[in-house]
Amino acid sequence: MYPINNLQTAVDLSGNKTYFLDPCSSFSNVRNDSKETFIKHKLEQIQETMISFSAALNICLKEVNELIHTEDVPLDQALGRVLREDIYSPFDLPPFSKSVMDGYAVNKQDLANLSDQHPVNLKICGHIRAGSSVIESLKHGCAMRIMTGAPIPPGADAVIKIEDTVSNGDHVQILRKTGENDFIIPKGQDIQQGQCVISKGTVSGPAELGMLSGLGQMQVSVSQIPKVAIISTGDELVSSKDKREPHQIYDINGYALLGMLQKSGALPKYLGIIKDNEHDLIQAMRLLDNYHIVLISGGVSIGDYDMVQEALLTTGIRKLFWKVRIKPGKPIFVGKRNEQFIFGLPGNPVSSLVNFILFVRPVIDKLIGKKNIGIPTGQATLLNDVYLSPGRRKFLRGSLQVDDGNVGVYIHELQQSGIYSTMLQSNALVEVPGSIQSLQAGKKVKIYDLTSLL
Ligand code: AMP
Ligand code: MG
Numbered sequence: 069m070y071p072i073n074n075l076q077t078a079v080d081l082s083g084n085k086t087y088f089l090d091p092c093s094s095f096s097n098v099r100n101d102s103k104e105t106f107i108k109h110k111l112e113q114i115q116e117t118m119i120s121f122s123a124a125l126n127i128c129l130k131e132v133n134e135l136i137h138t139e140d141v142p143l144d145q146a147l148g149r150v151l152r153e154d155i156y157s158p159f160d161l162p163p164f165s166k167s168v169m170d171g172y173a174v175n176k177q178d179l180a181n182l183s184d185q186h187p188v189n190l191k192i193c194g195h196i197r198a199g200s201s202v203i204e205s206l207k208h209g210c211a212m213r214i215m216t217g218a219p220i221p222p223g224a225d226a227v228i229k230i231e232d233t234v235s236n237g238d239h240v241q242i243l244r245k246t247g248e249n250d251f252i253i254p255k256g257q258d259i260q261q262g263q264c265v266i267s268k269g270t271v272s273g274p275a276e277l278g279m280l281s282g283l284g285q286m287q288v289s290v291s292q293i294p295k296v297a298i299i300s301t302g303d304e305l306v307s308s309k310d311k312r313e314p315h316q317i318y319d320i321n322g323y324a325l326l327g328m329l330q331k332s333g334a335l336p337k338y339l340g341i342i343k344d345n346e347h348d349l350i351q352a353m354r355l356l357d358n359y360h361i362v363l364i365s366g367g368v369s370i371g372d373y374d375m376v377q378e379a380l381l382t383t384g385i386r387k388l389f390w391k392v393r394i395k396p397g398k399p400i401f402v403g404k405r406n407e408q409f410i411f412g413l414p415g416n417p418v419s420s421l422v423n424f425i426l427f428v429r430p431v432i433d434k435l436i437g438k439k440n441i442g443i444p445t446g447q448a449t450l451l452n453d454v455y456l457s458p459g460r461r462k463f464l465r466g467s468l469q470v471d472d473g474n475v476g477v478y479i480h481e482l483q484q485s486g487i488y489s490t491m492l493q494s495n496a497l498v499e500v501p502g503s504i505q506s507l508q509a510g511k512k513v514k515i516y517d518l519t520s521l522l
Contacts, residue, residue: 118393121426121461124402127388128427129441131404132434136360138289143280146272148333149290150436155266157283160256165220167196169251172211172233172240173224176250179242187234187241196221211240220252227251269439271333291436293335294360298325299352301366301376302415305341320417320488321365328424331521332432334361344373346382353383353410360408360435363428366415369399376412377401385410393502395460396485397423418485422463425497425516448477448496448515454507461502465494468517477515495519 119127138152167173174190182188194204194212196219206212206223214220214227229251232244259265265283266276272288280288300322308318322338329336337359342348344367356362367376368390377390385403390412392400396419401412411428413420430442448468456462466479479498480490497516500507507513 118391118398118460119389121392121394124389124392124400125427125430128402128409128431129434131388131409132431133407135437136292136294136435139292140287140289143277143286143288146277146280146288146290147274149272149288149293150333150438151266151270151272151276151288152268152291152437153289154264154268155280155283155285155288157259157261157263157265159283160261161259161282162253162255162257165255166253167214167216167218167220167227167251168253169227169229170215171227171229171251172242173206173214173221173227174211174242175206175208175224176226178208178211179226179245182242182245184244187243189239189241192235192238192240194221211242213240225250225252267439269437271438293333294432294435295358296329296334296336296361296363296432297356297359298322298329298336298338299349299362299364300341300415301344301349301364302341303344303373305366307341321413321415321420324417324421324491325363325365325413325424328421328429328521329363329432332429333436334432344375346375346379349376349379350383353380353385357408361428361431362408362410363413363424364410365413365420368401368412368414380410380412393460394422394426395462397426397463398460400427402427414485416485417488418465418491421491422497425518425521426463429521443516443518443521445499445514445516446475447512448475448498450498450507450509450511450513451476451478452509454479454500456500456505456507458505459502462498462500463516464498464500465490466496466498466515467494468496468515468519475515477513491522495522 141149172190173196178190179188190211191209192213193207193210196203196212196214198215198217200218203219203221206221212221212224220227227250228242232242234241234243265279270276272280272290300319304315304317305319306312306316312318319341322340326336326338339352342352349364353362364376367374380401380403381387383405385405388402388404390401391398396416397414399414400423403410403412409431411423413423425443433441451469454464464479464483466477469476469478477496477498480493482490495518497518499514499516
């Protein structure tokens with residue numbers, strides 16, 4: 069006899085096929101299976117072992133076989149996109165030696181006798197503004213008036229800033245020496261011709277856009293944006309647009325996942341709510357071929373109405389794994405249909421978001437060819453004592469606090485996966501191995517930095 073919590077009964081599969089079912093349990097979702105098959109399947113589900121976090125993540129990443137296609141976009145559409153080409157500089161930057169000050173271009177040999185008591189008098193024999201093209205050589209005994217960004221004339225090797233000079237029309241008195249700083253950026257000091265400036269796999273931020281434009285590259289090859297479908301499942305769910313009856317709840321996961329996807333460089337499409345009904349989900353899955361990834365939340369556990377896994381398997385989806393030894397987020401189901409990933413995320417909003425962070429995000433990152441895969445991790449000093457139940461690897465919601473260069477993390481008290489509000493206060497997850505039962509303040513812990521995601 070096997071105890072089955074969710075059926076609130078016991079089943080004997082040893083031969084006489086007697087079983088006792090929860091009288092409230094409904095089989096309306098079950099395909100044409102007999103009750104025995106259904107129960108046997110449930111038993112298999114319950115007994116199936118959980119896999120470790122690292123094994124699950126490895127499976128996900130290994131299953132991303134090919135990168136998404138590329139497309140060429142103009143620079144004004146390239147922000148946040150993953151570059152798929154190495155960018156080499158076609159010329160030196162700056163392309164000519166230039167002044168970093170408004171002042172006078174001089175030859176330092178002419179200032180050899182300069183001291184605080186004896187200024188040097190030079191003839192002003194030119195005026196160079198930013199953008200000047202024809203530059204005469206500087207002759208000894210002369211200085212040229214020069215503006216910031218203007219090319220240094222041949223023969224000059226320093227710029228004296230305007231504050232250190234006095235001009236009297238034709239001549240300028242140089243009052244002070246240049247010191248260490250010649251106030252010239254030499255040609256190619258920033259970037260040299262042929263240098264690889266940005267490597268492929270970089271997410272182009274404002275700095276990259278500026279560099280591409282500075283190199284005269286107005287179009288760039290980037291990854292296409294992956295399309296991701298979002299479906300929320302549950303008989304208790306109603307759309308936030310509709311009237312809610314007292315026994316119903318509004319959908320949290322749909323829009324929370326939509327936000328995470330937008331912040332992860334994907335194009336989400338929220339397709340709404342499906343009731344706990346296998347048939348409807350199977351119908352929906354038939355229409356989702358064009359998405360790179362499908363996220364379905366709810367119905368992946370072992371309750372009587374948790375039909376998502378069975379429905380997915382019916383549609384020919386290949387199961388990669390179900391259930392991971394983590395808390396929150398244990399019941400995650402991951403499968404594939406050709407190159408499409410299907411994630412069955414737990415309905416619990418905290419669990420589904422943690423699963424997104426741990427599994428969906430790395431898959432998206434790899435699919436779009438990012439150099440750095442997954443949410444950035446690091447170390448922080450724990451700011452409070454924490455007591456934990458042993459068992460699964462934990463991902464605890466916390467807040468990062470930077471104090472005088474030291475990164476601390478405070479772990480929030482309410483860690484039950486049903487408590488969604490702590491998600492609003494959090495900007496980090498703290499990863500704690502399953503064997504650890506307590507952590508004292510001051511200890512270094514591994515954190516996932518969610519500041520770019522939440
Ligand atoms: P399930 O994974 O379907 O067993 O759902 C677990 C818990 O999450 C239940 O309390 C559900 O009511 C709740 N839940 C499921 N889906 C959502 C959703 N989209 N938004 C908010 N809560 C949900
Ligand atoms: Mg449900």
